[in-house]
Amino acid sequence: MLEKDIERILVTEQEINAISKKLGAQITEDYHDKKPIIIGLLKGCIPFMAELIKHIDIYCEIELMGVQSYHGGTESSGNVKITKDLDVSVEGRHVLIAEDIVDTGRTINVVKNLLKYRGALTVEVVTLLDKPAGRQEDFTPKYIGSTIPKEFVVGFGLDYEEMYRNLPYIGVLKPEVYNK
Numbered sequence: 703m704l705e706k707d708i709e710r711i712l713v714t715e716q717e718i719n720a721i722s723k724k725l726g727a728q729i730t731e732d733y734h735d736k737k738p739i740i741i742g743l744l745k746g747c748i749p750f751m752a753e754l755i756k757h758i759d760i761y762c763e764i765e766l767m768g769v770q771s772y773h774g775g776t777e778s779s780g781n782v783k784i785t786k787d788l789d790v791s792v793e794g795r796h797v798l799i800a801e802d803i804v805d806t807g808r809t810i811n812v813v814k815n816l817l818k819y820r821g822a823l824t825v826e827v828v829t830l831l832d833k834p835a836g837r838q839e840d841f842t843p844k845y846i847g848s849t850i851p852k853e854f855v856v857g858f859g860l861d862y863e864e865m866y867r868n869l870p871y872i873g874v875l876k877p878e879v880y881n882k
């Protein structure tokens with residue numbers, strides 16, 4: 703059903719599994735004595751975070767935060783809105799933000815600064831995808847799954863007008879989908 707709207711696949715399900723394993727092992731090593739809070743940014747983080755945490759073998763907490771930046775289209779608006787705040791304090795804690803994709807870097811910078819302001823000891827970022835060519839703020843995530851070109855992608859949590867998040871891979875939509 704959804705596959706007919708996809709022009710090509712950029713990151714396969716198998717590649718995402720391998721990426722999650724590799725990043726999970728790195729995070730396990732780096733955070734083994736830190737009891738971090740892993741904070742996923744809704745809604746795009748859900749499939750990636752679920753896959754990633756299976757491979758993180760340390761004491762850690764999982765939290766979610768709602769952040770909106772694109773408002774349904776394919777271009778970043780520059781406005782970042784917190785739609786669901788954290789239920790816990792990050793004061794004195796090591797925080798790892800789990801994100802689906804970093805594009806302009808605005809969303810992650812806003813969240814990072816907020817968590818630091820609230821007293822987090824360290825704030826690092828793990829992202830499934832990185833689009834460095836889209837960057838408008840100086841930022842490099844510590845853990846990157848796959849670096850992709852400046853293209854609008856969907857699947858594995860990433861949406862176009864709230865659809866396609868349930869695809870098991872990352873793909874590029876056919877141009878006609880945007881003209882529907």
Ligand code: 5GP
Nearest residue numbers: 778804805806807808809853854855860861
């Ligand atoms: P940034 O603030 O770095 O520009 O954007 C981060 C957010 O924008 C991501 O969490 C995601 O929601 C959205 N975004 C950025 N690039 C893409 C993309 O290629 N596809 C989709 N579906 N969303 C994107």
